[in-house]
Amino acid sequence: MLAPIAMTKIDLSPGQNDEGSARRRQILEIAARLFARKGYRGTSMRDIGEQAGVLGGSLYHHIKSKDALFIELHNAALDEAEERIAEAVRAQSGPWARLLAACATLLDIQLASDSLTTPMMNDFREVPEPVREQLIARRDRFEGLFRSLVEALPLPPHIDRSVYRNLLLIQLNATADWYRPGRLTPGEIAAQIVAVFRHE
Amino acid sequence: MLAPIAMTKIDLSPGQNDEGSARRRQILEIAARLFARKGYRGTSMRDIGEQAGVLGGSLYHHIKSKDALFIELHNAALDEAEERIAEAVRAQSGPWARLLAACATLLDIQLASDSLTTPMMNDFREVPEPVREQLIARRDRFEGLFRSLVEALPLPPHIDRSVYRNLLLIQLNATADWYRPGRLTPGEIAAQIVAVFRHE
DNA sequence: CCTACCGATCGGTAGG
DNA sequence: CCTACCGATCGGTAGG
Numbered sequence: 414m415l416a417p418i419a420m421t422k423i424d425l426s427p428g429q430n431d432e433g434s435a436r437r438r439q440i441l442e443i444a445a446r447l448f449a450r451k452g453y454r455g456t457s458m459r460d461i462g463e464q465a466g467v468l469g470g471s472l473y474h475h476i477k478s479k480d481a482l483f484i485e486l487h488n489a490a491l492d493e494a495e496e497r498i499a500e501a502v503r504a505q506s507g508p509w510a511r512l513l514a515a516c517a518t519l520l521d522i523q524l525a526s527d528s529l530t531t532p533m534m535n536d537f538r539e540v541p542e543p544v545r546e547q548l549i550a551r552r553d554r555f556e557g558l559f560r561s562l563v564e565a566l567p568l569p570p571h572i573d574r575s576v577y578r579n580l581l582l583i584q585l586n587a588t589a590d591w592y593r594p595g596r597l598t599p600g601e602i603a604a605q606i607v608a609v610f611r612h613e
Numbered sequence: 614m615l616a617p618i619a620m621t622k623i624d625l626s627p628g629q630n631d632e633g634s635a636r637r638r639q640i641l642e643i644a645a646r647l648f649a650r651k652g653y654r655g656t657s658m659r660d661i662g663e664q665a666g667v668l669g670g671s672l673y674h675h676i677k678s679k680d681a682l683f684i685e686l687h688n689a690a691l692d693e694a695e696e697r698i699a700e701a702v703r704a705q706s707g708p709w710a711r712l713l714a715a716c717a718t719l720l721d722i723q724l725a726s727d728s729l730t731t732p733m734m735n736d737f738r739e740v741p742e743p744v745r746e747q748l749i750a751r752r753d754r755f756e757g758l759f760r761s762l763v764e765a766l767p768l769p770p771h772i773d774r775s776v777y778r779n780l781l782l783i784q785l786n787a788t789a790d791w792y793r794p795g796r797l798t799p800g801e802i803a804a805q806i807v808a809v810f811r812h813e
Numbered sequence: 814c815c816t817a818c819c820g821a822t823c824g825g826t827a828g829g
Numbered sequence: 830c831c832t833a834c835c836g837a838t839c840g841g842t843a844g845g
Contacts, residue, residue: 457822457823457824458823458824458825459822459823459824469823469824469825470825470826473824473825473826478824478825
């Protein structure tokens, strides 16, 4: 039996060190939801505390700073997104099917209201400069995933692929701003977006 | 000679009442630029004052409140955009040519750095609730302009026109976030967007 | 247009 | 996890 590699830090069992405690996880989920709904500046530590049932100051037992909290959430979201998208893409052949799988998976993640991975990829302008730099760096790496997907598309020659990829990513990120549960599903939205972006 | 109707308030000559003074206009331009670059919450009255060479409190001689200032700028931008787009569309026949003319004109306006009409159509979430309601109402009216343009397009039947229009407007609004002078011109960006959205 | 200020709110901390 | 607080910043105002 093969030993799993890099299993060292995945201990998420509750109640041990604070890093992976259930209480901390709960706070992160609350914060993610608030950041997604009200933006970085529109969410105060006191707001987060209120929904967690504690005062704002008490949160600092679990996190280092508001900045660090936001960065952690952002990176966790992109980590999970990268992994799940790569998996979904592997299951498809055909360039359009692969692109559709990637878009549907990303929207599934971004539009789920229960996980850490709610969208906060938008309000870069709301965030302090040093934070923004880190977000953009992580973000660029994530977007590279879509680079190869777009390269593989049979697009008409008058369409610039780097512009095309930019427009597509904008569309995917903006979805969280107009999505309303009960109307179009994440999968249906992905299908509509790909239908618009599809040329052959 | 026909008497002009509702001409009463259009006096924009400088130096008279404060409504249309050159100083006020100058302050509005500064505010528009800052709002566009740093967002609503990211722009303080003291920031605006600093660039205007006065203290923040002194601005209240020219404006009633930060909210009112933002709404005024937003409405002025949409007023000008509506007028110029309607004019540009009239000059074209063909549904795709008309759409392209509308997109190019909107981007021209949104990406111009010198006028009041810099983009601030994005950060609705950053703005206080009562302000947001007004912005959305005005905004809905503006977007109606694109409704008929999209109706006229010969789109494949599997594309939902209301989703299509939504995606297009998102794309146009998001442009201000990634546009950098000296690279693609507003007209070239409009052409690329319409190329992606073009089906027949 | 400035001085001088108001009440509110922010992120964060010490000490328990 | 709370009490009690810090310094900073915000939109806005009175009075000149």
